[in-house]
Amino acid sequence: MRTRCPAAGRWPRxxxxxxxxxxxxxxxxxxxxxxAWFVRYLESLVVQAREGQVEVLGEDKVxxxxxxxTQRQRLEPVQWNLPGQRSDSRAIGQIIAxxxxxxxxxxxxxxxxxxxxxxxxxxxxxxxIGDPAxxxxxxxxxxxxxxxxxxxxxxxxxxxxxxxxxxxxxELARSPVWRIRSDAAKGLSNGGHEARDLLIKMLxxxxxxxxxxxxxxxxxxxxxxxxxxxxxxxxxxxxxKDFDGxxxxxxxxxxISGSKGPRAASAWRRYAEQMPAEEGER
Numbered sequence: 001m002r003t004r005c006p007a008a009g010r011w012p013r014x015x016x017x018x019x020x021x022x023x024x025x026x027x028x029x030x031x032x033x034x035x036a037w038f039v040r041y042l043e044s045l046v047v048q049a050r051e052g053q054v055e056v057l058g059e060d061k062v063x064x065x066x067x068x069x070t071q072r073q074r075l076e077p078v079q080w081n082l083p084g085q086r087s088d089s090r091a092i093g094q095i096i097a098x099x100x101x102x103x104x105x106x107x108x109x110x111x112x113x114x115x116x117x118x119x120x121x122x123x124x125x126x127x128x129i130g131d132p133a134x135x136x137x138x139x140x141x142x143x144x145x146x147x148x149x150x151x152x153x154x155x156x157x158x159x160x161x162x163x164x165x166x167x168x169x170x171e172l173a174r175s176p177v178w179r180i181r182s183d184a185a186k187g188l189s190n191g192g193h194e195a196r197d198l199l200i201k202m203l204x205x206x207x208x209x210x211x212x213x214x215x216x217x218x219x220x221x222x223x224x225x226x227x228x229x230x231x232x233x234x235x236x237x238x239x240x241k242d243f244d245g246x247x248x249x250x251x252x253x254x255x256i257s258g259s260k261g262p263r264a265a266s267a268w269r270r271y272a273e274q275m276p277a278e279e280g281e282r
Contacts, residue, residue, distance in 0.1 A: 123154050123158070141156065197225075
């Protein structure tokens with residue numbers, strides 16, 4: 001079904017038209033009312049596609065539980081979810097291409113939603129938009145409620161835990177709310193040495209769940225400092241009989257080493273000491 005954009009004054013044929021002719025999208029960006037309308041239309045496509053339906057070649061829609069049944073029956077071979085064929089992928093790509101003009105709409109429609117399903121889509125969209133979304137995310141991190149701060153922590157981390165984003169994550173890591181601190185720990189997985197060092201401090205958080213999330217995020221830092229901190233954390237968890245924390249430390253160390261299977265703390269310590277030292281590290 002075609003939908004008319006009153007502000008633009010034309011009937012878009014289908015999403016592929018905008019892929020082939022991005023100048024039409026760029027023309028809409030010049031009109032704040034039109035582009036807000038269009039972003040909401042794209043959001044609706046994402047939500048529709050994520051609510052139990054997939055799209056196949058030929059624009060035929062089937063329920064997701066029909067996919068397995070069709071494959072079992074070995075009907076005509078169909079390639080599912082090819083890049084660029086799913087309506088949600090196409091819509092997300094267009095929102096990302098719109099960039100900064102889409103941020104406020106996504107924040108108000110998705111990020112501020114009371115529904116986790118919509119907030120998750122909002123986080124994905126803002127992460128895809130990247131740097132242009134950071135100012136809005138920083139504002140959410142500073143003045144938002146608990147849910148909004150958690151969304152901000154995750155999205156800022158996906159964009160990159162550096163600069164102002166790292167400063168915001170550092171503040172969220174001091175939150176009295178353990179859920180916010182745990183999401184800050186997740187966000188810190190994508191940063192540099194400062195983010196890594198903050199995660200090491202969070203291994204001593206008063207909340208066991210936050211400590212585990214910090215340990216999991218340290219797996220992204222494949223260096224001797226992170227590995228030694230995780231061995232310390234592993235030994236601490238053994239002493240405290242924190243079996244979930246011990247498992248998180250083992251998995252993080254396996255992620256750093258690229259190996260499978262747990263090892264004794266002493267074996268992990270030997271592995272860590274064999275890793276190259278950083279400049280200035282003893």
